[in-house]
Amino acid sequence: MPISIARSLPNLARWPLPPGAKSLAESVLNGLAHLLARRHSTVLERLADFAGASCLIVPHDLPYPLLLTLQAPPAAPHLRFATPADATQARATIRADMLTLLQLLEGKLDGDALFFSRDLVVEGDMEVVVALRNAVDDAGIDLVADVVSLLGPFSSPAERLARHLISLGSRLHRSAT
Amino acid sequence: MSATLTLGPVLFHWPAERLLDFYARIADEAPVDIVHVGEIVCSKRAPFVDPVLPEIIERLRRGGKTVVLSSRALVMTERESRMMTEQIAMAETPDMLIEANDLGAVRSLAGRPHVIGPFINVYNEGTLDYLVRQGAMRVCLPPELPGTAIAALAKVSSVPLEVLVFGRMPLAISARCFHARAHGLHKDSCRYMCGNDPDGRSVKTLDGEAFLAINGTQTMSHTCLNLSGEIPGLMEAGIRHFRLSPQDTDMVAVISLFRRIAEQQIDPAEASRQLASLAKGLRFSNGFIHGREGRAILQARFGHTQ
Amino acid sequence: MSKALLELVCPAGTPAALRDAIDAGADVVYVGFRDETNARNFPGLNFSRPELRDGIGYAHQHGREVFVAINTYAAAGNQAAWHRAIDDAAALGADAVIIADIGLLDYASQRHPSLRLHLSVQAAASHADAIRFYHEAFGVRRVVLPRVLTVAEIAKLTRQIPVETEVFAFGGMCPMAEGRCSLSSYVTGQSPNRQGVCSPASHVRYEQRGDKLVSSLGGSTINIFGKDEKAGYPTLCKGRFAVGDYASYLFEEPTSLSTGDILKDLAEAGVKALKIEGRQRGRAYVAEVVRQFRELVDGLSAGRAMPAATAALRQLAEGQQDTFGAYRKAWR
Numbered sequence: 165m166p167i168s169i170a171r172s173l174p175n176l177a178r179w180p181l182p183p184g185a186k187s188l189a190e191s192v193l194n195g196l197a198h199l200l201a202r203r204h205s206t207v208l209e210r211l212a213d214f215a216g217a218s219c220l221i222v223p224h225d226l227p228y229p230l231l232l233t234l235q236a237p238p239a240a241p242h243l244r245f246a247t248p249a250d251a252t253q254a255r256a257t258i259r260a261d262m263l264t265l266l267q268l269l270e271g272k273l274d275g276d277a278l279f280f281s282r283d284l285v286v287e288g289d290m291e292v293v294v295a296l297r298n299a300v301d302d303a304g305i306d307l308v309a310d311v312v313s314l315l316g317p318f319s320s321p322a323e324r325l326a327r328h329l330i331s332l333g334s335r336l337h338r339s340a341t
Numbered sequence: 342m343s344a345t346l347t348l349g350p351v352l353f354h355w356p357a358e359r360l361l362d363f364y365a366r367i368a369d370e371a372p373v374d375i376v377h378v379g380e381i382v383c384s385k386r387a388p389f390v391d392p393v394l395p396e397i398i399e400r401l402r403r404g405g406k407t408v409v410l411s412s413r414a415l416v417m418t419e420r421e422s423r424m425m426t427e428q429i430a431m432a433e434t435p436d437m438l439i440e441a442n443d444l445g446a447v448r449s450l451a452g453r454p455h456v457i458g459p460f461i462n463v464y465n466e467g468t469l470d471y472l473v474r475q476g477a478m479r480v481c482l483p484p485e486l487p488g489t490a491i492a493a494l495a496k497v498s499s500v501p502l503e504v505l506v507f508g509r510m511p512l513a514i515s516a517r518c519f520h521a522r523a524h525g526l527h528k529d530s531c532r533y534m535c536g537n538d539p540d541g542r543s544v545k546t547l548d549g550e551a552f553l554a555i556n557g558t559q560t561m562s563h564t565c566l567n568l569s570g571e572i573p574g575l576m577e578a579g580i581r582h583f584r585l586s587p588q589d590t591d592m593v594a595v596i597s598l599f600r601r602i603a604e605q606q607i608d609p610a611e612a613s614r615q616l617a618s619l620a621k622g623l624r625f626s627n628g629f630i631h632g633r634e635g636r637a638i639l640q641a642r643f644g645h646t647q
Numbered sequence: 648m649s650k651a652l653l654e655l656v657c658p659a660g661t662p663a664a665l666r667d668a669i670d671a672g673a674d675v676v677y678v679g680f681r682d683e684t685n686a687r688n689f690p691g692l693n694f695s696r697p698e699l700r701d702g703i704g705y706a707h708q709h710g711r712e713v714f715v716a717i718n719t720y721a722a723a724g725n726q727a728a729w730h731r732a733i734d735d736a737a738a739l740g741a742d743a744v745i746i747a748d749i750g751l752l753d754y755a756s757q758r759h760p761s762l763r764l765h766l767s768v769q770a771a772a773s774h775a776d777a778i779r780f781y782h783e784a785f786g787v788r789r790v791v792l793p794r795v796l797t798v799a800e801i802a803k804l805t806r807q808i809p810v811e812t813e814v815f816a817f818g819g820m821c822p823m824a825e826g827r828c829s830l831s832s833y834v835t836g837q838s839p840n841r842q843g844v845c846s847p848a849s850h851v852r853y854e855q856r857g858d859k860l861v862s863s864l865g866g867s868t869i870n871i872f873g874k875d876e877k878a879g880y881p882t883l884c885k886g887r888f889a890v891g892d893y894a895s896y897l898f899e900e901p902t903s904l905s906t907g908d909i910l911k912d913l914a915e916a917g918v919k920a921l922k923i924e925g926r927q928r929g930r931a932y933v934a935e936v937v938r939q940f941r942e943l944v945d946g947l948s949a950g951r952a953m954p955a956a957t958a959a960l961r962q963l964a965e966g967q968q969d970t971f972g973a974y975r976k977a978w979r
Contacts, residue, residue, distance in 0.1 A: 206662075206698075210691040271663065274932040280877050287855070290848035291690050298691030301929045302661030415773065415824050417795055419803060422774045444749075445776030448783070462826060462840065464720035467750020471784075485829040485838060486723075493724035512830050513823040513884075516795035517979045519897055523890040528979040544897060545889045548868040552888065553830070555897070560823070562833055628836065634865060635833035 186245060193230070193243040196311070200303075201240035203310055208237035210299035217292045220246055220254040223262040234292075256288030258296075271301045344576065344603035346596060347375040347481075347503060349586040350411040352511065353556055354386050354535045357393045363587070364397045368404025371593045372600040373585075376401050379411040379428070381442055381460075383518070383557045384421045385531065398437075411440040414460040415514045415558070425449070440481075447475060454478045459505060459584075460514070464490065466497050473500050481584055484510045484566065487632035488574070495579035504575055506568035507595060507616075508586025509541055509623075510635060512553070513560040520557050528558070540589040540621075551624070564626035564636050567616060569602050570609045571630055590619050651948045653910065654920035656714065656813060657937045660692040660927055665702045667934040669709050672941030676706060677714040677745065679843075679926065684732040685716045686769055687926040688843030696735055703740050712742035716926075718767035719843045720748045720826075730754055737762045745791065747826055752785040765789040765813070769826035769839065775807040782810050789813055791922060793825050794904065797976045798912045805917030814913060816906045817936055817960070818924025820972050822884050822899035830883045834865040846882045862886075877901075905960060905969035907939070910947050913974075936960065 201208055215236035222229040229246040231254060246254075260268070260283060267273045268284070275297050278284035286293050308326045312319040348367060351360065367376060378397055380390040394410075401408050412429070416422055422445065429439055429449045441447045442460035457463060457472050457480040469480060481503040482491060495502055520542065521531035535542075541554035541561050554561040565588065568575070572583065583603065585596060598615055601607040617625070628637030657673035659665035668676045679685025681693035694702060703713045715736040721729035729751055736744050737759045744762060746752050747769035755764055768791040772778045781787040789811040792801065805812050823830070825839075832838030835850040850865045860872040862881035869886035872878050879885055879901035888897045906913060906921070913921070921944070923936055939960050960969070972978055 209695075213690065271930045274929050274935070276880075276928055276932065280879065282860075282875075282878055285853075287853050290851035290853070294848040295690035297929065298660060298689065298927075302663045304663050415771075415795075415827075416777070417773045418800065419774075422776055425776075443777060444770075444772060444780045445774055448776050448780035460827060462720055462748070464748065464840065465723045465726050465750050467721065467726055467753055468748060469750075471749050471753045483829070485832050485840065490723035510829075510833070512833050513828040515823045515898075516973055517822055517898075523893065523895070523897060527977060529976070542890055546868040547871050547887055547889065547894060549889075550867055552867060553833075555890070560830060560898070629832070632836070634836040635829065637836075 190244050194240070197243050198240045199310060199314065200305060201238075203313070204303035204305060205238070207299045207303045208240075210302065211241075211295055212237050214292050214295055217255050217289075218250070218253060219288075219292055219296065220250060220257040221265065222246075222257060222259040223265055224259055225261045254288065256286065256290070256293045258293060259285040259287075266307065268297070269300055270305050270307060271303070275301075343581075344572075344600075345375065345501070345582045346373045346599060346603070347582060347584040348373045348377065348592070348596065349481075349505070349508070349584050350377045350379050350381050351587045352382055352509075352559065352561075353539050353541060353587075353589070354383070354389075354533065355539055356536070357389055359539075360390065360397060361393055361400075363592070365400055366593055367596075368401045368406060371596045373406065373596050375407045375409060377409045377411045377440055381411045381414050381458075382514070382559045383535075384413065384418075384424060385528075386533075386535075386557070387424065407436075407438075409438045409440050409456055411458055412442050412446040414442045414458075414511075415516070416443050416445055417516055438478075447472070451475045457481065459483050459511070463494075466494065469494055469498060473498070479503060479582065481505065481582075484512075485629055485635065488571070488578070488630040489632065491575070491580065491630070492578040498579075501582045502580055503582035503584050504568070504580050505566060506572065506583045506585060507599065508566055508588050509554055509556075509564070510562040510566050510586075510629075511559055512562055512635075515558050515560070518558050519555040519560065523555065531557075540623075562626065562635060563624070564638075565620050565623040566627065567613070567620075567625035568627055568630060569599065569612050569616060570640075571627060572599075572602050573605075573609075576603075588620075588623075590621055595619055651944050652914045653918065653944050653947070654813075655937065655940055655944055656920050656922045658818075658923055658926040658928070658933060659702070660687065660689070661930070662694065662698045662702050664926075664930045664933045665713075666705055667930045668937050669706055669711050671934045671937035673711060673937050675712045675714055675742070675920070676702070677716055677922075677926070678702065679716045679718075680732050680735075682728065682732075683722075683841070683843050684719055684729050686718045686767075686839050686843045687716075688719070689927050690848060692927060696739065699736075699741075700739050707740070714743045714745055714765065715741040716745040716767065717751065718745050718747045718769045720840045721751055722841065726750065726754075730758075733759065733762075743789070749784075752781065752787065756785040760786075763788055765791065766810075767791055767826075768793055768815070771795075771824040771826045773824065775804060778804075778808045778810060782808070789919070791815075794821055795824055795973050798909065798916055798974050799976075801913070801918065801974075802916035811919035812917065813920040813922050814906075814918050815904055815972075816910070816913075816921035816923055816940065818903055818928075819882075820899055820902060820904045820970065828884075834867060834883060846880070851881055900970070902970045904972040906971065906974065907943055907960060909971060909974060910943055914947060 214234045218233040231246040231250045233242045312323045380387045398408050440456040440458040442458040457477045459481045479501045518528040520535040535557040541556040544553040551563045626636045629635040631639045654674045656675040657668040659676045706713045717732045733755050745765045745767045747767035764787045766787045771793045773793050791813045831845045837847045839845045852863045854861045858874045862870045864881045869881035884898040885901045
């Protein structure tokens with residue numbers, strides 16, 4: 165199994181992120197993970213048995229695979245860019261295009277159906293994958309609403325703008341693929 | 342207290358002639374106390390078995406065996422339900438005990454002595470207690486039960502509990518016939534394909550691993566259950582009844598070996614060597630009693646007796 | 648909704664799915680506690696006690712019901728965990744509990760005489776005498792029929808028994824008599840009856856072998872999929888196996904049961920309720936299937952022409968294929 169995961173990571177070498185940009189992106193991701201964990205605390209409770217387990221998340225249309233490591237509640241899961249060395253310690257790999265992964269996070273798509281049609285590829289320890297799916301599915305995550313909640317009084321106009329941009333983005337994405 | 346050995350019903354579709362020969366030899370030569378008879382897997386096989394049953398029962402009784410009639414494991418149609426009721430009517434015959442393998446049979450037998458078969462889900466004290474109140478006088482536990490559960494039940498049971506110790510384990514039953522399906526046929530037009538495989542038909546994975554066995558509508562273990570090494574531990578836990586399931590081998594020799602194991606007349610390692618040569622190449626397993634996957638084979642240790 | 652010919656009983660693995668199912672038109676939602684007392688004991692799934700209290704509150708506010716499945720077999724030496732589940736379901740106001748185990752039915756009928764008892768499909772009560780047994784002994788008021796009967800057999804059965812019948816309308820198919828299958832525990836040590844899992848995720852692996860996808864359970868190959876072939880979860884009885892030289896889906900194809908086209912037959916057979924399988928499936932699935940079935944059942948009740956079973960339902964089916972299963976005799 166580790167061999168096939170490693171094969172999915174060659175993009176890393178071709179698209180090295182400058183160190184500054186990398187750590188900035190990682191703090192943004194972890195900020196997001198913290199925010200989601202705070203707003204949807206039942207996710208952590210549902211994943212309590214899997215503290216310490218890590219999972220590679222590979223958006224196959226982007227060059228940057230991520231490593232998600234679950235923590236004991238109340239700590240939020242930890243996210244960082246994956247390195248080829250992670251292939252050996254990750255318990256599972258989840259692969260799909262970025263838009264699909266985001267919609268799964270929001271419970272808008274049926275993970276099983278995507279898997280049957282091979283639009284979602286999973287490898288490794290299915291227990292952690294299934295737990296992650298079930299926990300996230302219950303949370304009712306809405307990325308736009310969750311993020312703009314940080315903006316307080318400016319949240320409504322920001323939400324309208326964000327949703328407009330996302331809908332435009334996904335139309336462009338669909339017509340391009 | 343000494344052990345009681347029971348021979349379970351023949352689960353495979355053996356021709357009537359063969360059944361008559363088999364039971365004649367069991368009657369005369371096998372050191373077994375109780376013999377269960379009857380076609381429990383498929384109602385389509387019953388017309389071949391039922392006509393010779395009276396002769397088989399008579400023959401076994403002449404050999405000094407206690408005979409028990411086992412009821413069908415899966416009853417679906419009205420016809421099957423009627424067949425079961427007729428079978429139970431035979432219990433009016435003196436000394437003819439019935440083994441219930443379905444809750445419909447339990448209902449018909451309530452209030453008179455009967456046996457509970459391994460196809461009824463007895464997993465806990467509450468269920469055992471209820472069935473004993475209804476008239477169960479012996480309960481054969483499902484093969485899936487771990488040793489810890491067997492011991493917990495034995496501690497509270499007021500009737501003998503029986504444990505399956507030899508033979509391919511029944512794992513599932515279906516309305517569908519897999520023997521027919523493996524030959525591109527339906528159950529209604531099955532051509533009795535199951536009759537070609539007196540020990541069940543081997544099922545392999547796509548990578549060639551021996552995996553399961555099919556026997557008509559029944560799915561069985563590929564491995565042959567062998568709890569010969571567990572018998573001392575089971576006896577220590579209070580189990581005195583052991584059931585062997587007929588396979589296509591010298592069952593008289595198998596039964597004799599288990600008799601000697603139960604009476605501590607043979608070293609378990611030597612017994613296992615002799616059993617292996619009788620199992621005709623089938624791999625042994627004992628995982629369930631250890632609370633593990635049923636197909637596993639572990640060093641005998643349940644009840645830590647060696 | 649209450650005048651509909653068939654009651655719609657829908658699955659929820661999480662509180663969010665429960666609310667979605669109610670919003671999509673479920674008459675009843677069935678759920679389980681987050682432990683081995685229910686037959687969908689999957690990682691990250693199911694309800695805590697407070698979640699069940701809130702879920703029942705939400706359903707009752709909308710005039711709907713919640714059934715609690717306590718449908719595994721209690722473990723010898725540890726029956727208390729199952730007894731507690733029954734006591735808590737009763738205390739939290741569950742509209743019925745769904746039980747398979749005789750010992751638990753006995754307990755529930757004695758301790759909670761006013762609690763409505765349904766017989767789980769895990770009891771595999773497939774004929775009139777078996778069903779009468781559960782009714783007479785424990786006052787069971789509804790039986791969930793095993794997925795082994797044809798529509799004609801169901802019609803005969805409903806006339807012979809003194810209890811309501813609920814049948815599976817959509818979702819996963821068990822080719823074996825439920826509650827009498829130890830295939831999963833034979834291969835993994837964990838069973839539907841004892842641990843509430845079948846072919847558990849902890850024992851599943853997917854592996855790329857060249858351009859093929861290999862799925863395995865407990866280290867044994869369950870299926871090998873070609874590059875563009877629809878994949879399936881390695882549920883043991885839905886795998887491809889070889890008998891002699893002939894490899895096939897020996898037990899069952901990776902399909903979903905779908906009764907969209909035969910609801911009228913089921914209603915005429917005297918069936919009281921339709922059950923949708925899939926507490927382990929996501930909210931998106933639950934909402935979509937419930938919405939489609941609500942439309943079908945309402946159409947049927949109003950005497951409108953039945954809309955054809957939709958492509959949307961098929962997209963959600965396992966392997967994206969569907970079947971009438973045992974409801975047609977040719978399945979056997």
